[in-house]
Amino acid sequence: MSSDGRADFRPPTLDTVAAAAGVSRATVSRVVNNSAKVSADVRELVDATITRLGYVPNRTARSLAKRRTDSVALVLREADATVLADPYLAAMIIATSRSLVGTGVQLVLVNARDDPEHGTLVDYVRGGHVDGVLLASMHADDPLPRVLVEARVPTVVGGRPERPVPGLAYVDCDNVGGGRLAAEHLVGTGRRRIASIAGPPDMTAAADRLTGYHRGLAHAGLPIGPIAFGDFTRLSGERAMTELLERDPDLDAVFAANDLMAVGALRVLRAAGRRVPEDVAVVGYDDVELASLTEPALTSVHQPVSEQADTMTGLLLRQIGGAAPGDPVLLPVELVHRDSS
Amino acid sequence: MSSDGRADFRPPTLDTVAAAAGVSRATVSRVVNNSAKVSADVRELVDATITRLGYVPNRTARSLAKRRTDSVALVLREADATVLADPYLAAMIIATSRSLVGTGVQLVLVNARDDPEHGTLVDYVRGGHVDGVLLASMHADDPLPRVLVEARVPTVVGGRPERPVPGLAYVDCDNVGGGRLAAEHLVGTGRRRIASIAGPPDMTAAADRLTGYHRGLAHAGLPIGPIAFGDFTRLSGERAMTELLERDPDLDAVFAANDLMAVGALRVLRAAGRRVPEDVAVVGYDDVELASLTEPALTSVHQPVSEQADTMTGLLLRQIGGAAPGDPVLLPVELVHRDSS
């Protein structure tokens, strides 16, 4: 009665197949792995037995024997759900998943900030359940990349780490260039009192965009307008925009460090009776799908998410294969002009 | 030279620790697993040795020995990126990830439609790299749930499967109720020529919403208005709305089976010179964040994503623990009234 529950069920193993086919385990293994040195008839026999028995190799056992799991972790370093709701991160997850298709490598999603102890993640990773780690959404003070490198875990970071870690590969988008692009665009369309909603200063992406934006203004000989900081959420964008309007009611443009905050700005501007783009031009960043759906549609700096994901997984897999980490990669961005500017 | 690459690096094992501490492997294992029968001083000694050596247990080996991986797969059955861009799915991924935090169970993300052969996924899952499977975004003809149940893989489906599979647990939201809610709301606000943008008929969520919508209209004694089908993408929503306007230029309301399509409808309506909600009321479905960001903000049927994810993982973990699959769960939905209706 209680003995036929699924707990007792055991799928066929290599031994089962070997016994049924009258060959050795090794031979079956060779057939399964398409190893060359098996005669045609034996291979056929074994194949037949495999399908007859419905045998499926046990990946865990294989991993143990080969010391390789064929899976990589994507770890997101964000504390709360609000930030995780950022469509850019979602896009990153999906893109990463897609770029792994066909490689036989599986994606393990790890939300690390949520772990009770900090050590857990490193232990997990070092515990050998994944061959390598993709790191996204990092903050400046994060010790993780260094720890991983020291533990000799193949690692690729999405975005530039705060300070260089020797032997750490990363793939960044040209945030400085993007910020500058935004500034130049606004200047180029005649705006002169440009404000900015910056992202959290502890994230290099945010800092770099701000730097680029400053350079763009400086290059045009314009003074740096008021700046308010947000945390990449829409709500923080609304707060920042409100603050900016108070500080300079006559501003004629605003550059937000991501689209979500730009959307917040759009709302506040509308509520304050400003017309976009007539009175105030708005430029966002990321170019998530949302940007094309707002009213007016948002001009935004496009990030090549898929390309970034592809590059990251490519570097990681090469590293897992034994190659050196390789140099940092910087991907170009471009401005997508829509109705808000 | 070439012999000190990372390929040759081997982290300490149980044996290493045992030898260093002068005890047996078994004892170290007991300490690591907090098994009770270890004397205090030995435990202390072993703990010290562990930290000194920086030992981390190898999860793969443990999995093999315990026949348990402590990870589950979330498989998404969608072919192309467009559909995967649906924020509802993204929310589902994040929510699932979050609901697993603290359980010690890892999430493996599998995008199954992309696999070259259809069999691969089943093999992967049966291959024992995961203890169970969460299935999302399923289509009617999908044989996967039945296959999984037959292979005795603990499985929980998100959404109602097309036809009942004995021994298959699923967690659905009340789509019939939601459709009805939408219809009643529109009727209740005086709309009489109500059209609908339905989702793909091969997904039960879409079909059920349509059913509920029909019932709501029937209950109010209203005729069923024109219906156009989309595939849950915004573009398909635009196409559908265009078609509906042609078929009935005087319609005064439209119910879309998800928010993305509702957004598409909003655009087309605006382009056609209809005011929302004055001329045409619009109701969406899912209540993703986007719904509150459109202009006008979208009335939508709210789906309890987090609750669904929590329930699914709960059921799955129980099932992995040996419990019976349990009865299907139906979660209630509610209408969130905003400006578009």
Add this chain to the structure above:
DNA sequence: TTCGATGCTGTAAGCGCTTTCATCGATCAC
């Protein structure tokens, strides 16, 4: 005929961990 290739196949030693079972003092009741 003999020897060395050559090509398959089997043997067996791991991979690093868990867990049962046996062992061995120490403790206790009598």
Add this chain to the structure above:
DNA sequence: GTGATCGATGAAAGCGCTTACAGCATCGAA
């Protein structure tokens, strides 16, 4: 003092697979 009991530890047998290495025909060349 004796046997029963108990708690802590070790020995060893797996978990299911890979992969040297060895063995054994078979074949061609000398």
